[in-house]
Amino acid sequence: MTGLDQLRDALSDADPDPERACDAVMAALLSPRRTDDVCLLIARTAALDERRVASWELPSDPEVVARMRAAVARTLADWNLEEAAFTTELVVSELLGNAIRHAVGPVRLRLMRNRALICEVADGSTTAPHLRRAAITDEGGRGLFLVAQMVQRWGTRYTKNGKIIWTEQDLPAAERAPR
Template identity: 55%
Template sequence: AFAQMDLAPDELLTRLDDLVGQSAEEQWGELGSPGGPFEDVTTGATCLYAVYDPVSRRCVMARAGHLPPAIVHPDGALTYPDLPAGPPLGLGGLPFESMEIELPVGSLLALFTDGLVEARDRDIDHGLQTLGEVLADRDASLEELCDRAVARLLPDGTTADDTALLLVRTRELGTAQVAEWELPAEPVAPGHARELATRQLRDWGLEDLSFSTELVVSELVTNAVRYAAGPLHLRLIRDRTLLCEVADTGHTSPHLRHSRDDDEGGRGLFIVAQLVQRWGTRYTRSGKTIWTEQSFPADGDG
């Protein structure tokens, strides 16, 4: 649920820590005393959370007492980023910190629990070294690497701790898949944004999305002009879906509401929500970005 809110990794861990740190009575409220086998089992749990942007190739991550990820670069170099540890969830104390790193295309990112690399007859450093040796094979598929890592590190198939391994290989969205423009925060900006978006969709062969995208762009840019300062940034991303982003320097997000029949405004964002599959707000140090996601037409070439 927190991940769907598009929070920064350190803020997400802070909210998760607050939730885990609540007493059982606070969590259950009027539902009565939990008294079950799962009471307080999350206190002291660790977490690693990362977000990768395939446009900028930058990965932002934060951890709560968890082991840092392993990164295998395209040249075969293995690194474990010096990511600030932060306390395990629910214990409080030090704040969580995010780290941002740039990952070359084709980098391998491995997230894992300590149950994979630490055992009674093996210290954690030896386990990390073994994992790095397995991940160094650039020709193997992700599935093969997972199988080999488990076979090497858990040869008898048993462990005293929970074991998880997640492997991802980074990619990049090329310039042909991304279009972005800077617009002044002026009344003419919505019209100009519609023209730019329509022209780009025509170049991508996505004319069927022109009507909905024009409405989305017009509403988001109009809100930015009205309630925030410039400059504004409009970005369209053609990936598995069509993403539309409008960024400004304000930190106040518009809220979806149902307008009454006699209201003169307030329907724009409601209409946008009906036209797209998902939408949300992403906050940055310099402001915010409102984004929407639309599926490609069933008979399109997207």
């Protein structure tokens, strides 16, 4: 039996509590006289309610940006998050504009309302944007810098088909999804 088979067996009837599951797996797989360090990470995940996700597949057409700002504003109103509309519309404009201007393939916009408001823009390019400070004479290059100033976090996640640029905005405690 391989190590992966042993792990699969140990997890097949594991306790739902992550800490107890870790203890059981470690006891089943490790000899008492081990000679190396071992690390095991078990995490509990939960699917996000579909009413807290909005997603759009978009053509690479600059005219779509204005329509998506309006769609995002409607979605935020449905979620009682009107106060996040200004920032989210700016984020959507910048990230979609960059994806349409610089990337390839289909573009996808997704909003997720959980403990924070997540905005993701996916495209078919693996070139990540970089934050820069535009010179006073530059006509462009300030958008991502502005986005970074208005959200709590942002980043890039690579996929097998390209990348996702994401931003995270804090929500008022009353509007956060329960854990």
